[in-house]
Amino acid sequence: MKLGERIKERRFQLGAVAVILAVLIVIALAFKITGSMAFCVKFCHSTMVDQYNEVQASKHRGIACIECHLKPGLIGNVQTKVGALPELIIQLGGIEAEEIEAKERTPNELCIYCHDYPPVVYLSAVNRINLKEKIEKGEAYCDDCHMRKDHVIKSNPIEELKK
Numbered sequence: 469m470k471l472g473e474r475i476k477e478r479r480f481q482l483g484a485v486a487v488i489l490a491v492l493i494v495i496a497l498a499f500k501i502t503g504s505m506a507f508c509v510k511f512c513h514s515t516m517v518d519q520y521n522e523v524q525a526s527k528h529r530g531i532a533c534i535e536c537h538l539k540p541g542l543i544g545n546v547q548t549k550v551g552a553l554p555e556l557i558i559q560l561g562g563i564e565a566e567e568i569e570a571k572e573r574t575p576n577e578l579c580i581y582c583h584d585y586p587p588v589v590y591l592s593a594v595n596r597i598n599l600k601e602k603i604e605k606g607e608a609y610c611d612d613c614h615m616r617k618d619h620v621i622k623s624n625p626i627e628e629l630k631k
Contacts, residue, residue: 502549508533511559536578576603579610 469477501507509520523529528536538548585600602608 499545499549503532503534505533511556536574539575540577540581573609574611576610579614583610 505520505523509517523531523533534545534548538545580603585603599608603610
């Protein structure tokens with residue numbers, strides 16, 4: 469191979485590497501920006517300002533929405549964000565958003581990642597509920613007691629678990 473051809477090939481390789489790096493940087497920045505609570509509320513969930521404010525006034529104020537509302541891991545993150553693209557396009561197009569309804573429950577694993585398993589709840593001396601066992605069997609969710617659509621703690625969640 470002649471020197472001129474090797475130089476052209478090397479320039480092409482360097483150019484390809486530069487393009488790939490630029491694309492990866494843009495993707496990383498997009499994930500960082502779209503993972504912020506401010507982005508979620510401003511561009512995607514403008515109907516959830518009250519919930520955003522409520523979270524800001526709670527113990528969870530430093531936690532980004534995606535830490536509890538995205539499937540864990542890179543694949544879960546990508547799936548959720550790609551699935552949300554139509555909503556983002558609607559919002560950027562100025563179309564009035566409808567009320568947001570959760571499509572799936574918050575997986576218990578996301579709660580347990582930060583919080584210990586729940587204890588056995590004693591309703592009386594002989595009546596108890598082993599929440600850990602119910603959660604492991606998929607019979608109970610952390611958000612049965614601790615969250616609703618508007619993130620408000622329910623007033624009497626034990627009644628639900630007795631069923």
